[in-house]
Amino acid sequence: MGSPLWRLVAIGLVAGVFSSLFGVGGGIVVVPLLLLATALRAHEATATSLGAILVTALAGVALYGLRGEVRPAYAALVGAPAVAGAIVGARLQQRLSGRTLTLTFAALLAALGCWLLVA
Amino acid sequence: MTTWTIIAALVLGGAAGVFSGLLGVGGGILFVPTLVALGLGQVEAAATSLLAIVPTAAVGAYSQRRYGNLRVGPALAIGISSIAGVEFGVRIATRLDEELLRRLFGLLLLAVAAQLVVRSRRRYPASS
Numbered sequence: 417m418g419s420p421l422w423r424l425v426a427i428g429l430v431a432g433v434f435s436s437l438f439g440v441g442g443g444i445v446v447v448p449l450l451l452l453a454t455a456l457r458a459h460e461a462t463a464t465s466l467g468a469i470l471v472t473a474l475a476g477v478a479l480y481g482l483r484g485e486v487r488p489a490y491a492a493l494v495g496a497p498a499v500a501g502a503i504v505g506a507r508l509q510q511r512l513s514g515r516t517l518t519l520t521f522a523a524l525l526a527a528l529g530c531w532l533l534v535a
Numbered sequence: 536m537t538t539w540t541i542i543a544a545l546v547l548g549g550a551a552g553v554f555s556g557l558l559g560v561g562g563g564i565l566f567v568p569t570l571v572a573l574g575l576g577q578v579e580a581a582a583t584s585l586l587a588i589v590p591t592a593a594v595g596a597y598s599q600r601r602y603g604n605l606r607v608g609p610a611l612a613i614g615i616s617s618i619a620g621v622e623f624g625v626r627i628a629t630r631l632d633e634e635l636l637r638r639l640f641g642l643l644l645l646a647v648a649a650q651l652v653v654r655s656r657r658r659y660p661a662s663s
Contacts (some may be wrong), residue, residue: 431620
């Protein structure tokens with residue numbers, strides 16, 4: 417595994433705080449932290465981020481679901497094409513080099529950063 | 536809901552999925568505004584977005600596992616601890632200036648993006 421547990425726990429805590437403060441998903445925070453603070457390569461960092469998001473989203477759905485805020489039909493409307501998209505995206509990723517993937521992610525961060533500054 | 540809004544929602548949902556599988560994000564950035572445009576309130580949209588993220592992240596993570604990229608242990612450690620982080624974030628959110636915070640986060644993201652560019656040159660020195 418190679419990455420000390422405390423670092424992973426710290427990444428999770430930071431991601432959770434940021435996502436609740438700014439309404440951004442954990443991935444925006446988890447992927448760069450994994451890239452900068454662990455030995456994971458770009459493809460591993462993005463894949464592992466997805467696994468972490470699955471856990472967090474499940475907990476969130478359980479919480480909101482209890483309060484009756486979740487609308488399953490709407491989730492299916494955007495979620496069904498997203499599932500197909502995720503397969504395509506993951507497949508597409510395998511054709512990219514680690515460097516290209518890192519730079520693409522950096523572009524996403526920069527775009528989001530600008531948007532947060534301006535909006 | 537008109538036919539066109541449904542088509543737009545399907546297209547945006549698909550795009551969110553591609554982003555998710557490609558870059559390891561949940562897709563909420565696209566899901567939430569799409570759901571708000573469909574008429575849901577902010578809280579409902581955020582909650583419903585999480586439900587849409589569950590199958591998207593599950594299928595994406597499963598694909599990545601088959602490609603040999605998923606690290607299950609670290610994913611669980613990060614996912615579980617982030618639940619605690621959310622709880623903490625909710626408590627401090629009300630005490631801070633939201634506008635200032637958002638701008639600072641924007642700056643932070645730009646700095647991290649720059650750092651990633653620098654890092655990628657060091658880590659992958661051969662031009663590809």
